[in-house]
Amino acid sequence: MHALNVVWLRNDLRCYDNAALSSAVEDASKSGAAVMALYIATPKTWQLHDMAAIKQDLIRRRVLQLQQEMAALNIPLLAVEGSSYQQVDVVFTALCRQFQLKVFVQTEYELREQQRDAAIEQLVLANMGQFIRFDTQCLMPPGTVRTQQGDYYKVFTPFKRSWLAQLQQQGVRCCARPAMLPASNLQWTQQVMTDLPAMKEADNSSQQWPVAETQVLQLMRNFCRDKVADYQQLRDYPAIDGTSKLSAYLAIGVVSAAQCVARLQLEAADSWLQEKSGAAVWLSELIWREFYKHILVAYPNLIKHQPFQEDTAAIRWRNDTTLFNAWCQGQTGFPIVDAAMRQLNQTGWMHNRLRMISASFLVKDLHIDWRWGERYFMSKLIDGDFAANNGGWQWAASTGTDAAPYFRIFNPVSQSEKFDPKGDFIRYYLPELAALQGKLLHWPHTTGGIKAYCKPVVDHAVARKLTLALFAEVKQKNEH
Numbered sequence: 001m002h003a004l005n006v007v008w009l010r011n012d013l014r015c016y017d018n019a020a021l022s023s024a025v026e027d028a029s030k031s032g033a034a035v036m037a038l039y040i041a042t043p044k045t046w047q048l049h050d051m052a053a054i055k056q057d058l059i060r061r062r063v064l065q066l067q068q069e070m071a072a073l074n075i076p077l078l079a080v081e082g083s084s085y086q087q088v089d090v091v092f093t094a095l096c097r098q099f100q101l102k103v104f105v106q107t108e109y110e111l112r113e114q115q116r117d118a119a120i121e122q123l124v125l126a127n128m129g130q131f132i133r134f135d136t137q138c139l140m141p142p143g144t145v146r147t148q149q150g151d152y153y154k155v156f157t158p159f160k161r162s163w164l165a166q167l168q169q170q171g172v173r174c175c176a177r178p179a180m181l182p183a184s185n186l187q188w189t190q191q192v193m194t195d196l197p198a199m200k201e202a203d204n205s206s207q208q209w210p211v212a213e214t215q216v217l218q219l220m221r222n223f224c225r226d227k228v229a230d231y232q233q234l235r236d237y238p239a240i241d242g243t244s245k246l247s248a249y250l251a252i253g254v255v256s257a258a259q260c261v262a263r264l265q266l267e268a269a270d271s272w273l274q275e276k277s278g279a280a281v282w283l284s285e286l287i288w289r290e291f292y293k294h295i296l297v298a299y300p301n302l303i304k305h306q307p308f309q310e311d312t313a314a315i316r317w318r319n320d321t322t323l324f325n326a327w328c329q330g331q332t333g334f335p336i337v338d339a340a341m342r343q344l345n346q347t348g349w350m351h352n353r354l355r356m357i358s359a360s361f362l363v364k365d366l367h368i369d370w371r372w373g374e375r376y377f378m379s380k381l382i383d384g385d386f387a388a389n390n391g392g393w394q395w396a397a398s399t400g401t402d403a404a405p406y407f408r409i410f411n412p413v414s415q416s417e418k419f420d421p422k423g424d425f426i427r428y429y430l431p432e433l434a435a436l437q438g439k440l441l442h443w444p445h446t447t448g449g450i451k452a453y454c455k456p457v458v459d460h461a462v463a464r465k466l467t468l469a470l471f472a473e474v475k476q477k478n479e480h
């Protein structure tokens, strides 16, 4: 039986710094095995996970592009379309029938993904193959950053301190892109798959986002070279292009966290350790990304949408569907919230400051269960990532790790005045308010405002009191 090394790609859609790919190639150079890459699209499971159509499109475009990039290395990438994770089994059963397999994968942390991998591992082992995992989604894999007692950190700041100390100790290493292999005989990859169709063309809804690996790496390098110094000053202003916009690429692994940190160290060698420098603050955001993944592994109940702070499960959210729909459609009468939601609906991406404001508004002004918002975000975001989305929502809802204390409630109007001071962002997404100036733009419901704009769906001061009461109710119960 011919030996075959299969690089099963999931959220690591890249050739550079791909440990699974590099190891498969290196192993083959010693064993003489053939190498192929595999991607299995699973639209039914994606639907179950509320994956946004625009994210699905980005993945499809990226996989088809990666097929060409891998062809240049003489590595065939078989991209097929199953329906759910169950069909992954069909592919590996077919491969095991014909080959002696070694499967190389990047670890995934979510529940169904873990179950899927455990089942495929069993299948491969039962056929005398090997299943080899690489824990490379984070620069510091979950479990490697722990307290002195050996526990996972529950709070970000000490986690970050420990993470940085580890970084300084061990440095960052990225794998090179594998060298070109001798030409392979593509026929067998075609024969393997008769049961599943090839991956379909994408619908192009994500076309604003380039998918060539070299282009994405260039975006990352340009940000680290030209923009990161101003990150601290500009990152909170949605009208300014002051953040990296790499989240969609990090989510599907076109670029790795290690590559970002390595490049940051190179371009900002003098400042990345200086607290409050743009580089240090950007690094902090990458560490938040890792923190939430570590937390997800440490507290598997999070994947079942349980709150991190268990007592908050008893909060009696109002869950008014009319208010929820107004929020989803950007029709709440609060300009900054509506502009944010329209940015999300129109582009599939939302600025971080606005994610915080609109999430807080849903939970603490409309009293709607944070899980409704979490789900809606996931169904729209091009960068939808379970750990970051869940972490962000639980932070905003005051139910998570490091959560904003429940009595600290964003005032959407003062947030708007502070972070969109000239109103450029609001004007762009709410053209009906374009003629307004100054304070009126942030609150157009006083004399001189605009009648064509929707009325505010709640009174913030009243809503604030109700939030305090909802939390006080469960906190009191807990104390007794």
Ligand SMILES: Cc1cc2nc3c(=O)[nH]c(=O)nc-3n(C[C@H](O)[C@H](O)[C@H](O)COP(=O)(O)OP(=O)(O)OC[C@H]3O[C@@H](n4cnc5c(N)ncnc54)[C@H](O)[C@@H]3O)c2cc1C
Binding pocket: 235, 243, 244, 245, 246, 247, 248, 250, 251, 282, 285, 286, 288, 289, 290, 292, 350, 351, 352, 353, 355, 356, 359, 377, 381, 383, 384, 385, 386, 388, 389, 390, 391, 392, 393, 396
């Ligand atoms: C309610 C809510 C939901 C969110 N949902 C997601 C999500 O589904 N996917 C996602 O990637 N991010 C999510 N975030 C985090 C953050 O808003 C985005 O990562 C960021 O806006 C992406 O823009 P950027 O790439 O320009 O980020 P930059 O500011 O350039 O940051 C660099 C990278 O660090 C990571 N990062 C930044 N901030 C955070 C954070 N607070 N938590 C975790 N990682 C972070 C991202 O990978 C980001 O690309 C959410 C935040 C909130 C408050």
